[in-house]
Amino acid sequence: xxxxxVKYENVYKSFGDxxxxxxINLSIGPTEKVALIGPSGSGKTTIIRMLMTLEQxxxxxxxxxxxNLWQMRKNDKLVTANEAHLRSIRGDIGMVxxxxxxxxxMTILENCMSAPxxxxxxxxxxxxxxSLEMLDKVGLSDKVDLYPSQLSGGQKQRVAMARALVMRPxxxxxxxxxxxxxxxxxxxxxxxxxxxxEEGNMAMILVTHEMDFAKDIADRILFLxxxxxxxxxxxxxxxxxxxxxxxxxxxSRFTNHHQAQTLITx
Numbered sequence: 001x002x003x004x005x006v007k008y009e010n011v012y013k014s015f016g017d018x019x020x021x022x023x024i025n026l027s028i029g030p031t032e033k034v035a036l037i038g039p040s041g042s043g044k045t046t047i048i049r050m051l052m053t054l055e056q057x058x059x060x061x062x063x064x065x066x067x068n069l070w071q072m073r074k075n076d077k078l079v080t081a082n083e084a085h086l087r088s089i090r091g092d093i094g095m096v097x098x099x100x101x102x103x104x105x106m107t108i109l110e111n112c113m114s115a116p117x118x119x120x121x122x123x124x125x126x127x128x129x130x131s132l133e134m135l136d137k138v139g140l141s142d143k144v145d146l147y148p149s150q151l152s153g154g155q156k157q158r159v160a161m162a163r164a165l166v167m168r169p170x171x172x173x174x175x176x177x178x179x180x181x182x183x184x185x186x187x188x189x190x191x192x193x194x195x196x197x198e199e200g201n202m203a204m205i206l207v208t209h210e211m212d213f214a215k216d217i218a219d220r221i222l223f224l225x226x227x228x229x230x231x232x233x234x235x236x237x238x239x240x241x242x243x244x245x246x247x248x249x250x251x252s253r254f255t256n257h258h259q260a261q262t263l264i265t266x
Contacts, residue, residue, distance in 0.1 A: 004027035004029060005170060026229065048173040052090065095173040100180075102156055102163075115163070154182075239251065
């Protein structure tokens, strides 16, 4: 890929004696939608947490917009990035978490306005207008004065998306955003992500267990297993005609689990 917006070069990550990532090489295009699938503990979330500067690689390099994320030049030497460097690059990245992470003491509108005003030092009236626009985009224009405790899980997750979008990111990260939701709320959140993907103006990396959704939305699916990218390719090939035996086993387990859940809930 000649002009990736995100690039991982030989990235390793260990937590103590546990090697979570074992040499990740990955490039993502400026408007590409990439789904990360794989068993729990395979390193999916660690990949995006490093991009959001929530975890630091043990070794290797991550580039965002051709800038070294975790290192910077000082007196002609590469040194560990300081907070100002991290913040300047992180400004292009938005992340939606599993558990919303909304401020309970702020209204929905205030939740969306907080970061652009305090982090990017933007004018309040400009941020208010953009926040209202993004809340409308996720279908919550009638909830702006409510507090998170007054919303359903699906609505909270949509606020989290609006809050991330207000920062005008070039890259959006979604970490299992439906896994904490009741089954009947999953659809409304996936629909918003689908609409964002169709607009096509940002790169998206989605950690997900929603295989049908990944097939529908992703340009490329990566299957992680034991800290390495075991297989990657277009959704139709990965999910309908997997070459990797481990991917076949993962998909069959997933299909069996999904069928069991359907029987339980029907």
